[in-house]
Amino acid sequence: MKDISPGDLEKGLPLVSKRDAAHKTVVNVGTHAIGRSNFTVIAGPCAVESQGQIVEIAHRVKALGAHLLRGGAFKPLTFPYRSSSVFELREEGLRYLKKAGEEAGLPVVTEVMDPRLVERVASCADMLQIGARNMQNFPLLEAVAETGMPVLLKRHFGCSLRDWLGAAEYLLKGGNPNVVLCERGIVAPHTHQPASRFIVDLQVVPAAQEMTHLPILVDPSHSTFRRAYVAPVARAACAIGADGVLVDVHPAPEQAAVDPLQALGYPDFERLIQDLRGICKVVGREFESSLAPR
Amino acid sequence: MKDISPGDLEKGLPLVSKRDAAHKTVVNVGTHAIGRSNFTVIAGPCAVESQGQIVEIAHRVKALGAHLLRGGAFKPLTFPYRSSSVFELREEGLRYLKKAGEEAGLPVVTEVMDPRLVERVASCADMLQIGARNMQNFPLLEAVAETGMPVLLKRHFGCSLRDWLGAAEYLLKGGNPNVVLCERGIVAPHTHQPASRFIVDLQVVPAAQEMTHLPILVDPSHSTFRRAYVAPVARAACAIGADGVLVDVHPAPEQAAVDPLQALGYPDFERLIQDLRGICKVVGREFESSLAPR
């Protein structure tokens, strides 16, 4: 395997590479700024299930401290059979999500999977998510780059940091500098199990920060698939220096339509926020923040 | 991790699962049949570089025993910068490939990456390849399923057999039964190196044959990225029971526009074919075959 070398950088990663140690990008999403000294919490359900559900969650996570609202309307599913009609509300879900964000005053982020739907999804979102499975879907990257909107680029579970930065380079080369990286667990050696399906690569946070000026978040929910590990991994992500976390939150986690094993209920989320505020103080991050970070 | 269980099969994989030990699908591509007792060799350059190049290769690999011609016109590239104008000839490359197949009398297989281009690629090919990076690009799978054409579905290097069969299930559910699987190496533990970048999962061949009626090939070129290992891995694939191999062949391998470290020259390819014929006899496969396998 070729590691990232200065030569590689010159050839392949001119736009995502850091110029110097102080070079850090801040990505503004609505009224919130991701990166620099801010610590960002993005929270919400894995899937938008109904208008009532997403509006209620938006108000609650906002009150508890979240900075952005997440919710899936289009979902990549390993098997083509849906076990429930609320798995994917698609366009309907997008409208509910947009309404929830507006009512609660939270910018919203949601996934787009098809280059033919980018415009439609973009019209309902403040930030577009490229899911792990589409990290190297190059036509999709090019279509999303054209929107100029903030992008949350998840790392594919089978891809290296170098591959990931290559995907980010497509977005920047396409004219879109508003890219935020998000680690969500990588293929684990089988010996990692039964801890969980993937292993969260927390070391990639300092590794990425050496290479690139882009902010980097961690998703403790999809990287562990297990409720009991979500708060510990989120705390560890904050302690290791990540720019934020993306957490599945659901009012009745055991009954979530998608991934019911991993969502946090409100009380667990509230405790987590309190811990994250404490760790932010230790690592020099600001939890309450707005468009003008230091 | 959930292993594949009968329950999973009922839920997620009804169409790709075997009914019984004798249940084996044959996929006809032009006048060639993939599967059952046939052993299939697909050969050609990683990238179509010019009309002259691909026509010459087609004639030569046909004469040496290949059953299908491969060649890339659209290439997924990790970084957005092309080092050469012959990396991706796109529509032009498709026309050359089609012409080469017709002149040599070989069905052609080529990759499609964008759902908006499926129709155009399909008009120049006898079989559509879904590349590893797009294995879980579900809108693309649905668009390819609609063509009804034979599909070569490569395994993502970060995906399990279960994920792979889930992707195949999308194709079958979309009305397309003509699916051939192709292993091309998976994410390796770092201890596998420096043998090569990926590790070819040859055990997945008998594992897949227990689960599914679909044929399964092995790509020894992209799974090793190293010329010296290509023929040994191709022989091993034949010996372990694969339905065929997909091999990069180039008249001047060191000067190939893409992946110059892995292509075989004609003399190496000729020796490999001779060895494969020998191993086919041991494992009960027919190398020379047509539309009517036993």
Next chain:
Amino acid sequence: MKDISPGDLEKGLPLVSKRDAAHKTVVNVGTHAIGRSNFTVIAGPCAVESQGQIVEIAHRVKALGAHLLRGGAFKPLTFPYRSSSVFELREEGLRYLKKAGEEAGLPVVTEVMDPRLVERVASCADMLQIGARNMQNFPLLEAVAETGMPVLLKRHFGCSLRDWLGAAEYLLKGGNPNVVLCERGIVAPHTHQPASRFIVDLQVVPAAQEMTHLPILVDPSHSTFRRAYVAPVARAACAIGADGVLVDVHPAPEQAAVDPLQALGYPDFERLIQDLRGICKVVGREFESSLAPR
């Protein structure tokens, strides 16, 4: 792969398994107690290089907050050729280490590799380390169990939690209940690189705490092999809930005889201790502690 199930526990892990959620073992090493609500810092050089070196380090890490002193006298080396005479001081190094611990008032932990040398190493140490490579050296485990001394059992980089607990079970079955686990990085998918050679499996901390009553530490130095990642990973280990960390500290890290890329100098170690104290408050751990933890 078989996961740990209640049946496995009954068969293979009766002594290391938790009876209930409150079941937690405290391991006393000299006057320090590892486990329960204590957070333990073990610090010192990878290799004992001279009497002066180890005595000085002992005094300094003690003053900065460390609870135990580490230092290698016998080292497992991948290749049989020593590049330096101070790589392994063996018996001489043991005497220096013992003296340093006594002078500074710190209990000492050091590695033993050979069942024939257990008695000799035990006479100079307060805690015996089973290195990663010997985690499944069963004759060694049996010989160490017989001493009854506290044991630091490192996880082999190729072994699962189940294998690891099996090794701990050998120690407990041999009559020695004083076992502390220590994660030090596992075989990584190649895609984890170039972040570092191994990937630290922080999720194993909550996973182990669900299964066993034994304390669990993390070694951020050997799991990352890279100075810049040591403090971030140590902070993350504390935040995820580990019972402590084992950190390489050296007065002139770049000149360390063994593993010069990973040791912390005193200023970095001091900053780390300060951060760990802060995170301990958030996660409810006591940093200053003695034989009587709450």
Next chain:
Amino acid sequence: MKDISPGDLEKGLPLVSKRDAAHKTVVNVGTHAIGRSNFTVIAGPCAVESQGQIVEIAHRVKALGAHLLRGGAFKPLTFPYRSSSVFELREEGLRYLKKAGEEAGLPVVTEVMDPRLVERVASCADMLQIGARNMQNFPLLEAVAETGMPVLLKRHFGCSLRDWLGAAEYLLKGGNPNVVLCERGIVAPHTHQPASRFIVDLQVVPAAQEMTHLPILVDPSHSTFRRAYVAPVARAACAIGADGVLVDVHPAPEQAAVDPLQALGYPDFERLIQDLRGICKVVGREFESSLAPR
């Protein structure tokens, strides 16, 4: 990760490295020669269960074509509790094994785990096996080197080729040139499952043959843990160019005391030998061979 470079070779692997392409070591075990153009089959039960059992197996595998007899008397067990008294016959098993080899006229290979027992095991064996878990048990390597006897050095499932050759270098440096490598599966990415617990790294065969003059075998039984995959992987090992295979054979495989899921019965072993003879002809190996290989 550092790959093997010429510099590494000079520093760490002077004795195991090849001088030139023709440099190949032959290791004589009793009257059989392993390496060069010979293909070697080592067969026998995972564990010696009784005198009658091992004597019968020895005669049968000899008649079917095996060149050496294997059988375990000391077994490394993940958990300290034996489910059966025939798991480990220890000294008793060694005597039975020696007798079986003498009666059938087959050299025998068996594992040694404890440096204190090397002499005793050596007195009953023609070749000593270092098991995977002890590959980096350096005191054991040094003790085995001193015997000068042929050594079968299995690769640890968590170790790289470089680590493995480092362990072989210990043996050669200790004065013992009679070393045969044996691949037995490595830690797999979880996505390899459910194919089996480990993944057999067949690519390591050509990779090792580039680096070292030592012969290399493959163990298809312990690398797959699954009877149905043993013969396919053994055929693949032969096709890829290995110097032989090490196969678990048992008269009643389902009732084997250890690893009952992986042993072959006599009919399966007979068919496998027939296939291996066929593949040997294709790859230029001699199956029938004696002390004087070409």
